[in-house]
Amino acid sequence: MRYSQYFIPTVKETPSDAEVISHQLMLRAGMIRKLAAGIYNYLPLGLRSVRKVEKIVREEMNRAGSIELLMPSVQPAELWQESKRWEQYGKELLRFKDRKDAEFCLGPTHEEVVTDIVRREIKSYRQLPLSLYQIQTKFRDEIRPRFGLMRGREFIMKDAYSFDVDGAAADISYDKMYQAYRRIFQRCGLNFRAVEADTGSIGGSSSHEFMVLADSGEDAIVSCSACEYAANVEKAEARPLPIEHAEPRPLEKIETPAKRSVEEVTAFLGIPASALVKTLLLVADGEPVAALVRGDHDLNEIKLKHLLGCEELMMADESLVQRVTGAPVGFAGPVGLSIRIVADLALQGMKNFTAGANVADMHLKNVNPGRDFTPTTFADIRNVVHGDQCPRCAAGHLEVWRGIEVGHVFKLGTKYSDALKATYLDSDGKERVVFMGCYGIGIGRTVAACVEQNYDENGIIFPIPIAPFHCVVSAVNAKDAEVMAAAEELYRTLTEMGVEVLFDDRDERPGIKFKDADLIGIPLRLVVGAKNLAEGKVELKVRKGGEVQLVPFADAAARIQTLVKEALSC
Amino acid sequence: MRYSQYFIPTVKETPSDAEVISHQLMLRAGMIRKLAAGIYNYLPLGLRSVRKVEKIVREEMNRAGSIELLMPSVQPAELWQESKRWEQYGKELLRFKDRKDAEFCLGPTHEEVVTDIVRREIKSYRQLPLSLYQIQTKFRDEIRPRFGLMRGREFIMKDAYSFDVDGAAADISYDKMYQAYRRIFQRCGLNFRAVEADTGSIGGSSSHEFMVLADSGEDAIVSCSACEYAANVEKAEARPLPIEHAEPRPLEKIETPAKRSVEEVTAFLGIPASALVKTLLLVADGEPVAALVRGDHDLNEIKLKHLLGCEELMMADESLVQRVTGAPVGFAGPVGLSIRIVADLALQGMKNFTAGANVADMHLKNVNPGRDFTPTTFADIRNVVHGDQCPRCAAGHLEVWRGIEVGHVFKLGTKYSDALKATYLDSDGKERVVFMGCYGIGIGRTVAACVEQNYDENGIIFPIPIAPFHCVVSAVNAKDAEVMAAAEELYRTLTEMGVEVLFDDRDERPGIKFKDADLIGIPLRLVVGAKNLAEGKVELKVRKGGEVQLVPFADAAARIQTLVKEALSC
CATH class of the missing domain: 3.30.930.10 (Bira Bifunctional Protein; Domain 2)
Structure with missing residues (x-):
């Protein structure tokens, strides 16, 4: 073309x-x-x-x-x-x-x-x-x-x-x-x-x-x-996590004034997010339910929805949180909660964690499941994270x-x-x-x-199999009859070989031609210029990686054909 | 396939x-x-x-x-x-x-x-x-x-x-x-x-x-x-028709009781339809207009519309006909009509024709344009008919x-x-x-x-270029291993040759296979049967025309390929 x-x-x-x-x-x-x-x-x-x-x-x-x-x-x-x-x-x-x-x-x-x-x-x-x-x-x-x-x-x-x-x-x-x-x-x-x-x-x-x-x-x-x-x-x-070996310590109520988010509470108390448990209140087909996940984990609503077998699942609004927990948003916790509680598997082995106290500006320290509250069920309700053990094999971890x-x-x-x-x-x-x-x-x-997978600062880098054209032939100077004749010959030869060629025959500056070729991402480029041509050479550039080499004019088409064939035979 | x-x-x-x-x-x-x-x-x-x-x-x-x-x-x-x-x-x-x-x-x-x-x-x-x-x-x-x-x-x-x-x-x-x-x-x-x-x-x-x-x-x-x-x-x-050479005869009013259509009037009067002129009343963007065409011609509304330059053109209803002509539908004529009259070119040379009299149950004989009425304009407003002179060349007539x-x-x-x-x-x-x-x-x-252009009583007859498959290979008896092997070989060989083959490998009676092949219109058919195969032959049938010939098994694929190539190279 x-x-x-x-x-x-x-x-x-x-x-x-x-x-x-x-x-x-x-x-x-x-x-x-x-x-x-x-x-x-x-x-x-x-x-x-x-x-x-x-x-x-x-x-x-x-x-x-x-x-x-x-x-x-x-x-x-x-x-x-x-x-x-x-x-x-x-x-x-x-x-x-x-x-x-x-x-x-x-x-x-x-x-x-x-x-x-x-x-x-x-x-x-x-x-x-x-x-x-x-x-x-x-x-x-x-x-x-x-x-x-x-x-x-x-x-x-x-x-x-x-x-x-x-x-x-x-x-x-x-x-x-x-x-x-x-x-x-x-x-x-x-x-x-x-x-x-x-x-x-x-x-x-x-x-x-x-x-x-x-x-x-x-x-x-x-x-x-x-x-x-x-x-x-x-x-x-997600697999269950290893059980922590620690003795339960006495439950403590501590002040956490206006500390609501995981970041705020853990920073205030100087504990890691993995020592905190988030209590998320949701509404499943009209019924309130509490979901517990570790502070550094995210709830997976799809897993929870499947578990509950409900049609509709959404986060509870402020007034419902207040009604169910007796406290404003940010201080919910499992202890004393009278609604259905689903705890993530990761909580099974946790000891002495921190959670909301269901009282404004208060959290509980040293919470232990079984002793301080009993979840309705333990289940896999969190998103896996990088480094989690593979659920299929013992050897690998998840990336x-x-x-x-x-x-x-x-x-x-x-x-x-x-x-x-x-x-x-x-x-x-x-x-x-x-x-x-x-x-x-x-x-x-x-x-x-x-x-999205194949680009750089100059434009698209198409893989050969789905590139709009396999190769662009650029005549550096469209006014130079010899250059144009050589470029025409490459265009014709490559086309006869079954290579899809975009022949940049425009009377434009080389810079514009190269910029366009890079932008539209044609994988292979042959540049025909007077200087190289005088030495019987043309420039071959591979868009991916940007490798440039001078190849004999007589070999150029065959080289391109080989590269295209290799890419298409994968 | x-x-x-x-x-x-x-x-x-x-x-x-x-x-x-x-x-x-x-x-x-x-x-x-x-x-x-x-x-x-x-x-x-x-x-x-x-x-x-x-x-x-x-x-x-x-x-x-x-x-x-x-x-x-x-x-x-x-x-x-x-x-x-x-x-x-x-x-x-x-x-x-x-x-x-x-x-x-x-x-x-x-x-x-x-x-x-x-x-x-x-x-x-x-x-x-x-x-x-x-x-x-x-x-x-x-x-x-x-x-x-x-x-x-x-x-x-x-x-x-x-x-x-x-x-x-x-x-x-x-x-x-x-x-x-x-x-x-x-x-x-x-x-x-x-x-x-x-x-x-x-x-x-x-x-x-x-x-x-x-x-x-x-x-x-x-x-x-x-x-x-x-x-x-x-x-x-349509070209103007030749001018009739006849002397104008005196206008006559004649009774045509309940004779309204061209067929009725001409049969009653014993004249050819070409001696009668139809007066069609239409409404162009709200204005009534009369269109005159010869009894054996049809008005071309598109031509009339273009001529009048109107947006909307439709036939007048009964009450309008009555109002404009003073007579019920079927007796309209140009003589005495005070609305715009467009006469077809064919009327230019007509002498002494018959037309409606604008009086119930009456027609006029020996009407002559110019003498008895003057059309607003003469124009080409009819459909051409078989035998009309070509508007471009002098030699031909229209088919x-x-x-x-x-x-x-x-x-x-x-x-x-x-x-x-x-x-x-x-x-x-x-x-x-x-x-x-x-x-x-x-x-x-x-x-x-x-x-619509290519079928017979048995089904479609596709031309090779747009047939779903070029060729059907029918194994007469799918249970006969030798027949199936030979058919398989033809299928493979033809496919390798670039012929699109439908291989009828079904375990069905030959009659069903042939009927289906005819119905779906595959242009070429090779029938592989035990009897012919024993003599090293297969049957080649061309769907169009139904020609059947026995060809050597070894030549069959090449024959088909040649027929396909010929058809595709047109």
Whole structure:
């Protein structure tokens, strides 16, 4: 592609409304443009990377035996009423009426539609397993769309659905997809982790998230230093901690005037945060409950919610805290509390800790569970932290990373097939419900996550497999006929070799050309200049790392081809 | 692809709600399934053909220098208000509000969005010409969605937009697209005509439609038997007819009791329809107007509308007819009429014709324009008919065809760039408005039109370029190990050759396999049976025409490859 005949509107200044690096750089590189909040145009360069990801996804889906189809964006309310999600989904589901007042929504996902197809067409166990996928535009009316493609409202997604005779067969389908996902993100050239995750509102029994590692990631994930264990922090299991060997000391009431937070209390008393216990008051489906976690730990509300089996869980407001504890916020403690108390496992072995006294400006020292209060239950209700022992192996400890979720696989069980009555006849002629799995990849998000992981102060550093072009050929001086002829020849040769070349034939200063090439992140660059050319050489620069070498003109194309082939064969 | 591991839910019975053949056959062939009125799932087989069309379109758009991007489906109301189409578009534009009560629509077309991109990014004449396209899902809330993919509400479209410095440059861009469209439909293997067409509500100065010829086509088109002229009947120009050489005879009032229609009057009087003149009363923006056309001709309301320059044109109701003519419906005539009269050109040379007398049950004989009445104007306001002289060349006559519109190209001029202020600075630094063109192809509609043009009593007959698979390999008896091994070998060899093979490895009777292969329209078929195989032969059947021949097993794959290559190189 000739740069002069292409459309890459790069921008020098960082747009003021772009908070994260991928949003800033994709705007600056002319890859995307905002149309409305969370709704983006994919400009030519951005679309090329999107298509690269799509192609890899498609190849791996096909290889895994999934069959591509295309379902509509506009979906009738009836199907969503059958699954009960018409009521449950909330405002992210964009609903509207057509000219005949029939109710529809813009599909945020396609479980209902695909299950409808399957219940109509699948009659017998002989037709199973079946796996269907599509690459399609979805819409979710996010309350706070932001971060460019990272949290958009309209976005491109690959969604796959598996249908099996039973749970064991569904596990096999799930594993196939899991493996396909590993290959997809490997082939994209991304550094990622597959982690155990919570199933959330999609439902089902188990799930994994695929996380691209990046400091800016919205999600915290952990992995074991020794074994394969990895999980989202929401889901990661904490082991009980070792039991402290100390004699219980007498309970003491001490003054802590206006000291409420962990930081304030521990600083005032000169104790470590791990010697304090936080008493958090929450409301679970209308009932107050106290959650106890160590001062240096964070409550994991998802674990607590699962434990309580409640629909809604929120922090108690000030008046409720006052009513339940008899004290203002900041002085709650377990001793004397008459509501349900859930204590984190870490408290099982703690001795003589400090906690609120349920009296204004007072705390208790030397609190001991069993002697001073008895929790309703001990349970794993905290987020794991860096250094925690691995819940799977004895040897490793947990490391915490930041990650961006780009894929998610779910075992759905029979949630949707039950609701929509998707059944088949087994070999005995008995009617059975199909077991489902669903599997998503955010296509645009994968490109954005790639940028979050691969950039420097000059711009994007695309890995070759999903770069918009593999190589840029820059003619230093477009007015120099010899330079242009040599550059043209490289452009032609490389294109014939199957390398995707952006030929910067613009009549611009070299500085501008190099800045643009760096900004848009083309992995390989050949610079054709008069001086080097006179010696039969061109400059080859690798964007990642910035390595520059002079190579013989005659070898340049073959060198590039080799680098591209290597990168694509991973 | 192995049939046993694919998803082709064929149906024997013709679905009762499918009126046209493409709808019937695409449902029966398992290519599409209805989700809601005018909203379809593309099942795997249907999607394959859609992707083939997309690929051809993409290649030809790129070759023509158009650049692919992807614009959103959900579009903010503001842009449509700028172009005034928010008010003008009517109910086909599906409008809704998001969770924050902001107004949006589902894009039925993208002039506003693409013009918004261009006005932001294009500053200088140096950046022009620019041509952008996308392949994307659109939504139009048709009042009567029907005929499957032929008139759907959600549909896949390629839409391109060109931007130029002036009208002459825009004409060049238009011509490039016109030529690209010709190549696209040629490469799809379709019999089509490019015809001059009316620009309708899109606006602009001139346009061509690309029509796939099929007896079931909704549109009538004409082409000259001698020259290149072709047009939609809405647009096709009629020449004046030869002047009759006859002396005016005296005007006569004759009784025609209860004879109102052309058929009734001419049968009663024993005259040909061409000797009668119909007087049609219409209302143009509130004003009554009479249109005169020969009894055997049809009024072309679009031509009349253009002539009158009115916004709204409709037939007068009974009470208005009574008021204007003084007679009930069926007896209107030009003589004595005091409203505006537009006479078709064909009347210029007519002598002594018959017309209504503006008196109940009476007609006038020997009416002569000039003597008995004077039309306000003579103009071309009729549909051309088979046999009319070509308006371009002297030699040819017009032939009438039925066609299905699959593509449409428009010269837009500055309609949208004026409204949205898309300007550039010319070489003198003066601000000028860009000139636009827009160019659409219905992707799914092209597949459906292909089926309308290519089928027989057994099913679809796909041309090779857009068939879901090029070739089906049928193993007559899946239980015969030798047969299966030979079929496997053909499947593997052909696949390696780049032929897209559907390998019917199902354990089904040959009759079922052949019926399915015919129904889904795979162009080439290799049948591997024990008897022929014993003689080293397999059967090669060409779906179109049904020719069957025995070919040596060793040559079969190469034969198929040659046939496929020939078809794809057109």
